[in-house]
Amino acid sequence: MNQMPNSIPTSNNHRIALFFPEHTPTDFERLEDLAADAIRAGRSAMQAAQELPQFEDRALNRSLQIIGKNISARRVVNEDFQNAVEDTLRRLAHIDRDKQDALAFSNLLHSLAKALELSHRVADLLSAEQDIGWNRGIGPKIYAQKQSVK
Numbered sequence: 030m031n032q033m034p035n036s037i038p039t040s041n042n043h044r045i046a047l048f049f050p051e052h053t054p055t056d057f058e059r060l061e062d063l064a065a066d067a068i069r070a071g072r073s074a075m076q077a078a079q080e081l082p083q084f085e086d087r088a089l090n091r092s093l094q095i096i097g098k099n100i101s102a103r104r105v106v107n108e109d110f111q112n113a114v115e116d117t118l119r120r121l122a123h124i125d126r127d128k129q130d131a132l133a134f135s136n137l138l139h140s141l142a143k144a145l146e147l148s149h150r151v152a153d154l155l156s157a158e159q160d161i162g163w164n165r166g167i168g169p170k171i172y173a174q175k176q177s178v179k
Contacts, residue, residue, distance in 0.1 A: 057154050064106060067147035071100040071110075074140035080133040084124070092117040096141075105148045106155070114145040 056063060073096050084090055095113035098106055118141055126134040 051137055053094055054068050056150065057158070060151060060154055063147050063154075064151045066100075067105045067151065068103050069099060070140045070144035070147060071096060071105055071114075074137050075100055077133045077137035077140060081126070081130055081137065086124075089117060089120040089124075092120070106151045107143060111145060112150070114141050117141060118145070143149060 046059060075093075078093055084093075092113045095109060096117065099107070099110040099113070103109065118138065121134075121141075124134075
């Protein structure tokens with residue numbers, strides 16, 4: 030009897046099927062990805078800012094300069110960056126832009142807000158990890174810092 034090449038005899042065969050549950054990684058498992066996304070959003074904001082004419086507000090330009098330096102250094106999980114983004118968003122809320130600049134202005138606002146949100150999320154996760162370590166007695170440096178806070 031000739032068997033077709035695509036037919037498989039079922040006698041004396043064992044089939045094993047493994048089912049793995051869907052695993053959605055937590056934010057803590059994606060810490061590096063979140064930080065990289067914050068840098069990408071900041072870079073996108075800087076590109077949008079370059080498409081706009083120079084702002085008249087010197088403080089706004091200074092904040093954008095601070096953001097640009099932090100993005101260039103790829104350092105977005107620090108108070109300097111977060112304060113500059115918050116200041117920039119506050120100042121941009123009071124600026125009316127021409128319709129021709131509306132898309133770049135919208136991209137700037139959206140990207141800055143996203144970079145700030147991700148920066149805070151990464152900082153929150155790192156702070157939580159540090160506090161948990163301190164409560165578990167891990168790390169003398171962390172313990173010394175906590176003692177100085179009291």
